[in-house]
Amino acid sequence: MNVTPGAISRQVKALEDYLGFPLFVRVHNGIEPTPEAKAYYESMRAAFLLIEKSTKELLSQKRDGPLNVWCSRLFMRQWLVPRLTIFQELHPAQEVRLAGGRSDEPLPSDIDLAIRFGTGPWDPWESHYLMGNSIVPVCSPEYLEAHGPIQTPADLLKHPLLFTATRMDDWDMWLRSAGVEDFTISRKITLQGDGLAYRAAVEGLGVAIGRREFLEPDVKSGRLVTPFEHSVRLEGAFYLIYPTAVRYPRKVIEFRNWLLKEANEPWHHRPATKTLKS
Known part of the structure; x- marks a missing residue:
């Protein structure tokens, strides 16, 4: 420079x-x-990314090509990928490129849309609320058959409880919300991320505490069961965001509309994929 x-x-x-x-x-x-500088950086970076993206669109004048979508790897694996075949059924000619990372990572400059977790605001991005963030206990049906029954929330304290390292308070919050008081968790296994905790639960290592919104496919398939339906809503939510523009490419509009519909339609109430063609 x-x-x-x-x-x-x-x-x-x-x-x-x-x-x-x-x-x-x-x-x-x-x-x-300083904290003020970090917040200022995020706002300024979003503005410069918008300028860069608008300039690229103006120069290329292209409204086709791959659709670049960014989200956390957990969201991609547990929520988006299991549903992506439905989007392909509706728009078979549209190529979708998925990129993943940590929720706190800066967004790549070439994305068309992103799914972010937080509380916002997302200015100067356009944003749409997708879903909340609630936790519920899960285990494999084989584990429940071999080590159950689990009849009351307090019974969970007799079992190995699977923790996620980044959210060590989840079990305490759920147990207290379920009416369990003055407890000590003596059988604890801590795993690095949600995905590992879910896999450990599927393999019968113990009972995990997971995000209800991400567990629908595993529960629907029978890989996991929920001993109790009681869930606890946590702070934060998932949002769909994309750079503000005067006109949006058709691919962005189609994916946005589809994703918002999916987020509002519970997995277990979904019609079969083959019916979407009619």
Whole structure:
């Protein structure tokens, strides 16, 4: 960029003077952005991505080609991929390219749509609420037959409980919500992510606590069962977001409309895929 470090420092100082708060703080091994700077970065990055995408659309004037969709790998595996055959039935000529990552990762610049988890706001992106985030216990039917019955929520404390490392409070919240008090969880197995916890439950390692919205295919197929229907709604939700534009490509509109319909139609109430052609 042909800009010296000193010039960059002066530009940062001028921006801090204009904004009225510091953007960086010094630490023992360098500098770190302040919380205000991180929030400002996300907003500015979204704006620059919108400019970049709009420029690409203007230059190419192409409204066809692959549809690039981004979401977390768990959402992709547990929710989107099991339903994607329905979209292919409706739009067989449309190529869909899925990219996945962590929920807190910056979005790639070439995406058409993304599914984000959080509370928003998602400005300057267009956003649509997809579904909430609730937890429910699950285990394999073979485990329940061999180690059951599990008749009350307190009975769960006699079983190995599977935890997800990033959400260690889920079991405590569910048990208290189900009326269990003054308990100690003595049989605990912690796994790195939700996907591993679900797989461990399928393999009969114990009882997992999982997101109801992601467990529909496994419950419907009989790989998992829910000892109790009681669920607990957690903070945050899943949103469909995409860059704001004056006109949207047909592929974006078709996928958006299909996805919103899928999110509002419970898996167990879905008609068979073959009926969608009629």
